[in-house]
Amino acid sequence: MTNTEQxxxxxxxxxxxxxxxxxxxRDRFIILPPAIPMLDQLIMHLDxxxxxxxxxxxxxxxxxxxxxxxxxxxxxxxxxxxxxTSHPAVANTSSAQPNHFSMITDAExxxxxxxVSYNISRLAQLSRKRGRSGFxxxxxxxxxxxxxxxxxxxxxxxxxxxxxxxxxxxxxxxxGIQLKDISVLTGDDEGVAERAANLAxxxxxxxxxxxxxxxxxxTLACHAWRNTHIETIHAGHRPEPRLIPHQQRLTSRxxxxxxxxxxxxxxxxxxxxxxxxxxxxxxxxxxxxxxSAKAMANSFYGSWASSNWSLxxxxxxxxxxx
Numbered sequence: 620m621t622n623t624e625q626x627x628x629x630x631x632x633x634x635x636x637x638x639x640x641x642x643x644x645r646d647r648f649i650i651l652p653p654a655i656p657m658l659d660q661l662i663m664h665l666d667x668x669x670x671x672x673x674x675x676x677x678x679x680x681x682x683x684x685x686x687x688x689x690x691x692x693x694x695x696x697x698x699x700x701x702x703x704t705s706h707p708a709v710a711n712t713s714s715a716q717p718n719h720f721s722m723i724t725d726a727e728x729x730x731x732x733x734x735v736s737y738n739i740s741r742l743a744q745l746s747r748k749r750g751r752s753g754f755x756x757x758x759x760x761x762x763x764x765x766x767x768x769x770x771x772x773x774x775x776x777x778x779x780x781x782x783x784x785x786x787x788x789x790x791x792x793x794x795g796i797q798l799k800d801i802s803v804l805t806g807d808d809e810g811v812a813e814r815a816a817n818l819a820x821x822x823x824x825x826x827x828x829x830x831x832x833x834x835x836x837x838t839l840a841c842h843a844w845r846n847t848h849i850e851t852i853h854a855g856h857r858p859e860p861r862l863i864p865h866q867q868r869l870t871s872r873x874x875x876x877x878x879x880x881x882x883x884x885x886x887x888x889x890x891x892x893x894x895x896x897x898x899x900x901x902x903x904x905x906x907x908x909x910x911s912a913k914a915m916a917n918s919f920y921g922s923w924a925s926s927n928w929s930l931x932x933x934x935x936x937x938x939x940x941x
Contacts, residue, residue: 626650626865628696632764634664638697639934641864646941648864652730652934658692658738662745665760675759678771681886683762688738689844689881691765694730694937698723698868705867708858714872721855722868726937728853735844737933739836739888743896751897758889767882768875774886778843781920782891783905789914789921790906793823824916830930831909835895837928838921843884848877861941 626638636657642649653660689695697703708717716722723731746754762770826834852869862868869877893900895915898908906914915921 626697628700629702630664630691630764631766632668636660636664636691636696638694648937648939648941650864650937650939652936656692656737656741656933657696657734658687658741661687661692661761661765662757665757665764668760668764670756670760671763675762677886677890678773679762680755680758681774681889682767682770682772682882683758683760683765684742684889685878685882685885686765686767687742687758687761688735688840688885689731690767690878691761692738693734694727694934697865698727699874700865700867703865703867706858706862707860709867709870713870716852716870716873717855717858718851719855720858721853722858722862723849723853724862724937724939726935726939727862728849730935730937732840732845733929733932733935736833736836736840736928739839740832743832743836746892746896747898751893754892768878769882772879772882772886774890775880775883776887778884778887779890781842782839782887783894785918785920786894786905786911786914789916789918790904790910792917793910793913824913826909826912826916828909831912832896833930834916834921835912837930838915839888839895841928842920843888844881847880847884848873852877862939864937864939 622643624641624643626641628636628638630636637653637655637660638657639653640651642651686692690699706722708720708722742754742757745757749757852873888895894902894905895911896908900907905911
């Protein structure tokens, strides 16, 4: 016999966020994703609440973007819910994460990878539909209503440079500018120039228009979310007792540290949002969307990352074995 229950999370302002449905069988749990992606639920909720104006900058909006895309808009919300029971490995400590244990299964990580990427691409589409001010207001509301450990996190400048440099590398690879121009733009950065020269010798990878947003989002999600400390939490041996749905898996210290890292990376994405996703953006050298997706896919940054990630899914099913 199978028992079924809703996987719901209540936000601090009382909104009921549906994260899926849990079916329990004899030897496993199966978690089906929600019919409406969690990000879209959050957007509908935030659209209904009034906006409180105040001074807000990139260091705040990056936090709002990370809150929407990762902390509250993905399956991660179920692993950080203070209303849930903690796994015994993290129940009695607030500081040290048990790094010898894998506290996130492959199936759970896959769902989060897909959701974070979907969320970025969905917001890219929404930003073009609503315009810059409408997108800006949504991030302001997210910053105000979706709690994060830090309300202000400076953008990661290294990530910013990496993304911008990759767009330049990619535009050389697809023939948009000459190699000599990239050296001027990057301050004679030999590494960037060398990578661009190597990429220019490879066959150009095309990105269909219908996949432009998701292709960009996959690469950004891979580096801003997947290649963070979450990998350490994911790596390791299977713990005992086994992992179950809707369970705290991170210590409070690890939650703060991880979300700060992610917010800094998403601050970099927000800082370069126009360069990445605005079809009306103009720059002497950088490509305009959707060419930005083609440039990124042909850069060193994008040529190997997330190459097998979905271009269409919003989430995925999780199986947890008992």
